[in-house]
Amino acid sequence: MTETVNDRINAVLKHTGLKKYQFALKTGISNTFMSDVTLGKQKPSCVMLCGIANSFPKVDMNWVLTGSGEMLRKETPSNEENFCSNDLTVVVRTVELALQKAKINPSPDKRANLIAAAYDLYIHSNKPENTQPLIRLIASSAGG
Template identity: 30%
Template sequence: MVNIDDFVKRLEVILDYYGLNASAFADKIGVQRSSMSHLLSGRNKPSLDFVLKIAEVFPDVDLYWILNGKGSFPKKEEISKNNETEIIAEIEKTSPPLPVTDTSASGDLFSGFNSNEDIKEEKRNFLETKSSGVPSNEDEIGKIVFFYKNGTFKVYVP
C-alpha cells in the first residue's frame, strides 16, 4: 500500500526539480488540475493511470521511487555486472600501466622517465646534426619563426 503523505512529498520533490507548479504539472501529464489539487491535499489517492503518466512524461522518475520511496530520483542508469567488467577490461586494454619507480629517495618526480642512456643518445643526435654543416635534401627548412620579447612573432617561409 502506498503511503499518501510520503507520495505527496515525493511528488513535490518532482515539482521542485522540474520547476513546475501543480497546474503546469497537471497540464503536462494530461490530468485535470482539480485531481492534482485533490491529490496534493491528501483528499484522493493516486491512480495507476496518474503514476504511469508521470513515468511516461518524466523518464527521470523511477516508478519504484515514487510509489515506495526506495531507489533514487532522478533515475540513475544501472550498470550490470557484466557490462561493468567489460568496461574495466576495456580500460585496462587501452591504458598501459605506468612504470613504478621509487622517487621518494631522490625527490625527483621525473627521474624514472629518462634514463642516462636516453639523455646521452639525445645529446649525440643533437651534436651530429649540429656538426654536419651542410643540410641534406631531407633537412629543408619549412619555416622560420622569430619570437620577440614584446610577445609578438614573425613567420618566414622560404
C-alpha cells in the first residue's frame, strides 16, 4: 500500500506518463504547487483532487484519498452515471463550508481525512441532497 496521499498522487503521475507541468495543467494547479506536492512539502488541495477526478476518470479517488483498494477502477464510469468527480466536488464544497462555518482550519492531513470520510459517508448515504447532517458531522469531527 502506498503510504501517504502525496505518494499516491506520485503513483498516479507515474501511471499517466505525464510530466509534472502537464499533470499540473490538467488538474488546474500551478507547477510550483505540483512540485511541492510530489516532494511532500504540501498536501494536495481540493482543486487538485477535483482536477484528478475530472481529468483521470479511471483513477479511484477513494484510493487516492485513503489508500484503500486499487489505483484504477475496474470499469470507466459512463457519462450517464453520477460520476465520482461530481460527487467529490459536492463533498469538498460541503467540507469547506462546514469548516468555514465552524471557523476551523485543520491541518492538511486532517482536512484530507475529513474529505475522505465525508466522501465515504456521502456515497454510502445514497448521495443525499440535504448535506446539513454531513456539515454538522464534519464540524464536530474537525473540532475534536
